[in-house]
Amino acid sequence: MTDLLDLRRLLDLIVDCNDDDAVWNTYGWVWAQEGNAASVGFHPQARRDHDASDDGDGEPAPPITTSPRLWLYLEAITVAGILDVQKQSRPLSGLDDYAHALDYYSQHDTFLDHGEPAPGDREEADRQGLSPGLYAAFDLTLETVEPAQRKAAASLVAEIQALSVGEALAQVRALPLAVACNIDRAASDHLQARFAAIGLALQVTRYRSFPWQPIG
Structure with a gap:
């Protein structure tokens, strides 16, 4: 059985890597149940498991699980990129905002870019102790x-x-x-x-x- 993560735990796991290189070296594909990012379960596949399960066509085999069927969602490094774009343009983003950004990318294959942060948002993020980039x-x-x-x-x-x-x-x-x-x-x-x-x-x-x- 593979334990599934909710969105908050997945995001925390990504940023715990501390930089993009570590995300890439640690995780391959993220698998997910079908549905919206805010409500489904995720399984970030370890890089070693991803490489070992390659079926020869570049597609990893799905993780063993007793949960509803899992689908190839996004590569972990792509998830990190989506989160970073969202945070750069909206520094005060909450969990629902990140869920929306992930859903948008998975549906349109492009980033949801809001443009420059609203006036004062970066200063308020600093006041709240939020990092300017994705990682701590x-x-x-x-x-x-x-x-x-x-x-x-x-x-x-x-x-x-x-x-x-x-x-x-x-x-x-x-x-x-x-x-x-x-x-x-x-x-x-x-x-x-x-x-x-x-x-x-x-x-x-x-x-x-x-x-x-x-x-x-």
């Missing part, structure tokens, strides 16, 4: 540096931000310092590890993908 985003801030650590901190900041050591030292003396803004999880983890290696902790601000996800 992170701001990193250096808030405290002991005098004995300033030289090491300045050297690392100079390397990361392509500054002279003198310029970086001036910034380190005038904390807080925005080390990076709107970066993905992998880049955030990498920078935090580099500062931790010289005994410094960064303040992390996380921006979530969807309004229903927890803040922080």
